[in-house]
Amino acid sequence: MTENQSGNENQNAGENASANELAQLRTLLIDRPPMARELPAFEVDEAPAGPGELFVQWLLGAFRAGVPDAQVMVLSTAGPDGRVLVLRDVDPAAGLWWFAGDADSPKGRQLAAEPRAALTFYWPQLGRQVRVRGTVQSGEAAAAAEQFRLLSPNSRTAALVGRQSEPLTGAEEFRTAWAQAAAELAREPRTVAEGYTRYAVRAEEVEFWQGAADRRHVRLVYRRSADGWQRGLVWP
Ligand SMILES: Cc1cc2nc3c(=O)[nH]c(=O)nc-3n(C[C@H](O)[C@H](O)[C@H](O)COP(=O)(O)O)c2cc1C
Structure with missing residues (x-):
């Protein structure tokens, strides 16, 4: 041969x-087929008056059910982009869902140009999806700095490295930038990455989706109105 x-x-x-x-x-x-397992029933008549309360119940339920990274969600901005982010806090009374990121990243620029977004959670063990849609507001710089200082040293170093989503020539360039950022953090432990921003989605609409193995899914949508939250079912 x-x-x-x-x-x-x-x-x-x-x-x-x-x-x-x-x-x-x-x-x-x-x-x-997804969700081919026993899933919880969704008793919509017993759902709380506001979506924030139900969200807290569902997210706690997801942690208890052992969903890994249950606080991780997809952030969709206006335009073609979506990406995975961590939920940092939720304020049920105000209907705010908080996350954090670099204002000088593609998502930060998209949010500045059009401050609207959707957050999507999916918890496979429970066959549950939650979608939060609304306007986006930035939190105060002092609160962002306070939160930043609570992050792990590696998370802070990563944020200080910055330049998120820009082209990278190779591993060496990254190693050098990481070493510089780590040294800066060691010198100045209270340093905060410049663009680090807390954002909140102020929900206008929140949908709770309970999947069923037989495909008779249940969907409940809350809408913010002048008189508080209105809710109703939608066809699955
Ligand atoms: C599990 C997980 C959690 C993440 N959490 C965050 C986060 O909280 N903030 C963030 O800016 N990026 C986070 N990322 C990275 C983003 O998905 C994304 O790659 C980055 O923010 C750049 O997005 P952009 O180019 O659309 O701005 C996370 C990724 C994964 C997989």
């Missing part, structure tokens, strides 16, 4: 392996 033939064979073997993987994946996508 020539070198060339053996090379072709290897290439074919590689293609077959990936073709096999793709076939396997396609089978899994068909054979594994």
